[in-house]
Amino acid sequence: MAKLVQIGVAADLLAQACRGDEHAESEIYAAVAPATFGLIRRLVGGGAQAEDVFQDTMMTFYERLPSFRAEAPIGAWLRQIAISKCLMYLRSPWHRARVQLDGGAEGGMNAEFEHPSQAAPVAECLDVEHALASLSPTARAVVWLFEVEGYSHDEIGRAFGRTASFSKSQLARAHHRLRAWFEPAVEQSACTSI
């Protein structure tokens, strides 16, 4: 599976899409949409929010496509748009209010993930998707951007409108939480691998 940042499209296809050719646009969509939605799901979580952010991202992508200068793969350019949209969503007052209603910013997304060692079966303990979902949206985004997308603390701090210390602190807390999630399973060494 290709990472979004590595996805490129042929120059002629891109030129056709820039001219408004719908067939070319649909081909580009087929190439980039799965990786884009995968990234958005990691940052925002699943559900209707991810769908909204995805649609917003793709709309912005097509609107700005004529201004793409092809200095990097188109996936890298689209990744910037997607991450920017995700962070805008995470910073939005609507999202913050929703998180508070769901049980607090540091409480994670789902109540069932609150205490994995007690509530979740052992097989689920190694489910890294669940572990990631147990993090607060902000911490999840910081972990993903730093560990997987290769962002620096400075870049993450800037993206959130905060300092690098904010990113470091969020990452440290997230690591602590992930370690706590996996500790019982690691000790037993009986869980299925991913």
Place this chain on the structure above:
Amino acid sequence: MHFDLEDSHSVPEIVQMLRHLPSESAPPIHWQEFKRRQLLRRARARSARRRQFALVAAVAVVMIGAVALWRYLPPTEDPMAQRLPTAASPMAHRPIVPIAWDEAALRSVASERWLASQPAEPAIVRVGTRAAVTNLEDRIAWADDTLTSMRAKGGEADRARALQYERDRLVNSLAQVRYAETLAADLP
């Protein structure tokens, strides 16, 4: 609560697992559905822009009406009483209306005809202009009453003439505000 940052590097396995998570997910909508939503959203955005423009235009029209009203209305609380000369005051012997008497009267007649053709209230009632309209209508009614009683008594021709002029101005102002309301109501 403090976490040791160095300690966080003891989770490389977890990080490796994160990096090996699938990077793709099936998109929630296929291309045709995306295109349909895109067109719908663009149409909504255009409609919102039009509504915004109409709102700005309506506010501008109402403001122009209000400015016109402010220009024509005297600033004091009881302007009629202050502007009308009494028999004892020196104003009684001076011409009160120096300019465009006939023009104002003619305009007033035309305005009254136009006002009579309008419904009692506009389709969309705006609080700001409605208060001004009510105020103007009250003043016109007061002027009509005073003129009637003056004519019944006889005399005070200058004063009646000044009051008639004042009434014409009020009718013109009322017509302007009602016209502004009509324009604002016609906007989409």
